[in-house]
Amino acid sequence: MAIRVGVVGCGFIAQYTYLPALAEIGAARVDVVAASDTVRERVDIALDQFPGATGYTSYDEFLAHDGGMDLVFNLTPPPLHREITAQALVAGCHVYSEKPIAATLEEAEELTGIARDNGLSLFAAPSTTTTARMVSIRERIENGEFGHAHTIKAHIGGLGPAIWREYSGDPKVFYGKGVGPLIDVGVYMLHAMTGLFGPATRVTAVGGIVYPERTSLTDRTLGEKITVETPDLLSINLDFENDRYAHLFTTYAVPATKAPMFELYGTLGSASIGGGQWYDGNGATDFYFRDELNVGDGWQNDVATPNSLPLGGILESGLLHAFDCLETGSENVLTPEHATHVLEIMLGALSSAESGEAVKLATTF
Numbered sequence: 187m188a189i190r191v192g193v194v195g196c197g198f199i200a201q202y203t204y205l206p207a208l209a210e211i212g213a214a215r216v217d218v219v220a221a222s223d224t225v226r227e228r229v230d231i232a233l234d235q236f237p238g239a240t241g242y243t244s245y246d247e248f249l250a251h252d253g254g255m256d257l258v259f260n261l262t263p264p265p266l267h268r269e270i271t272a273q274a275l276v277a278g279c280h281v282y283s284e285k286p287i288a289a290t291l292e293e294a295e296e297l298t299g300i301a302r303d304n305g306l307s308l309f310a311a312p313s314t315t316t317t318a319r320m321v322s323i324r325e326r327i328e329n330g331e332f333g334h335a336h337t338i339k340a341h342i343g344g345l346g347p348a349i350w351r352e353y354s355g356d357p358k359v360f361y362g363k364g365v366g367p368l369i370d371v372g373v374y375m376l377h378a379m380t381g382l383f384g385p386a387t388r389v390t391a392v393g394g395i396v397y398p399e400r401t402s403l404t405d406r407t408l409g410e411k412i413t414v415e416t417p418d419l420l421s422i423n424l425d426f427e428n429d430r431y432a433h434l435f436t437t438y439a440v441p442a443t444k445a446p447m448f449e450l451y452g453t454l455g456s457a458s459i460g461g462g463q464w465y466d467g468n469g470a471t472d473f474y475f476r477d478e479l480n481v482g483d484g485w486q487n488d489v490a491t492p493n494s495l496p497l498g499g500i501l502e503s504g505l506l507h508a509f510d511c512l513e514t515g516s517e518n519v520l521t522p523e524h525a526t527h528v529l530e531i532m533l534g535a536l537s538s539a540e541s542g543e544a545v546k547l548a549t550t551f
């Protein structure tokens with residue numbers, strides 16, 4: 187029987203990615219029964235796509251939807267994640283939450299506890315680890331193809347949503363306290379790094395605010411001034427157990443770059459994912475293997491990823507994973523414990539950039 191789905195937050199990412207993906211996964215697996223947003227027109231956009239669903243502008247009424255829901259997608263803005271997720275779990279629904287899981291470690295741990303105590307799954311985005319590409323890189327690491335895989339270097343960001351003309355949400359949110367490039371996009375890389383290397387043990391960072399004020403170029407808020415309240419540039423270093431390291435550069439202050447988005451280095455080889463490759467989770471990767479391994483020398487560009495998923499997007503891979511888990515009882519890898527650990531890294535990085543001190547990490551997954 188199809189899983190009964192409710193969507194709360196019918197804004198940009200719902201319209202752009204989640205609703206089309208739910209439609210594409212298909213009615214045999216997904217039955218979208220309810221949609222909620224405080225703005226009526228956005229509810230109606232969701233109902234256009236799923237005419238059988240019921241629309242709500244009240245979250246309480248949504249949670250009391252006649253006929254029930256199995257899984258709620260929380261696609262609201264970050265400051266609301268904790269509250270919306272907690273209420274859906276208490277109402278007895280599995281939850282798939284957009285990132286970040288919550289604003290503080292205490293909140294994230296509380297959500298983990300509510301899910302566990304009620305025997306419910308909490309799927310925490312971002313789903314960087316569930317793409318076909320990351321699954322295959324992880325297998326290559328485990329098979330020893332890179333020798334000792336010791337370092338990951340990642341670069342993500344640009345100038346941020348203030349310059350996305352077609353963005354229908356509020357770009358201001360992304361430059362305010364509690365968001366910024368680290369929480370908004372750096373989080374993808376931190377999930378990938380920790381997904382491949384396991385929990386980090388220490389974080390150090392430098393960074394700050396390059397642009398104290400931004401001017402919105404999005405159509406909806408054109409010309410509005412945005413005060414930047416959180417670092418728009420951060421250079422972060424992580425230590426892991428077993429002599430492993432990672433570096434993340436994340437920003438809303440860089441117009442353009444030719445840096446690869448993600449590179450992995452081992453004693454016997456490297457993997458490199460460029461900006462043109464990164465967003466297709468089924469897409470190709472460049473590899474370099476030293477000839478001691480007898481698999482050739484030099485770069486092998488655009489190596490196809492095996493075991494493509496039916497949907498190639500990074501976000502979409504998480505949806506497919508959640509439906510697989512709920513249908514078959516297989517293990518959730520998008521755990522709240524992992525998201526909590528990444529939240530600790532992000533809060534530690536912000537604190538380290540301010541204090542100049544390294545921050546030891548306590549959580550694990």
Ligand SMILES: NC(=O)c1ccc[n+]([C@@H]2O[C@H](COP(=O)([O-])OP(=O)(O)OC[C@H]3O[C@@H](n4cnc5c(N)ncnc54)[C@H](O)[C@@H]3O)[C@@H](O)[C@H]2O)c1
Pocket residue numbers: 194195196197198199200222223224225228245261262263264266284285286354355356370
């Ligand atoms: N925009 C992107 O490219 C992108 C990509 C990946 C993930 N995300 C994540 O998705 C989430 C949403 O981002 P977005 O860009 O879609 O923002 P958005 O502002 O376009 O959408 C959020 C929606 O939530 C609604 N909302 C606010 N309070 C609500 C409430 N109490 N009950 C019901 N609905 C409520 C808003 O009216 C809005 O329509 C964020 O967590 C963001 O980090 C966004």
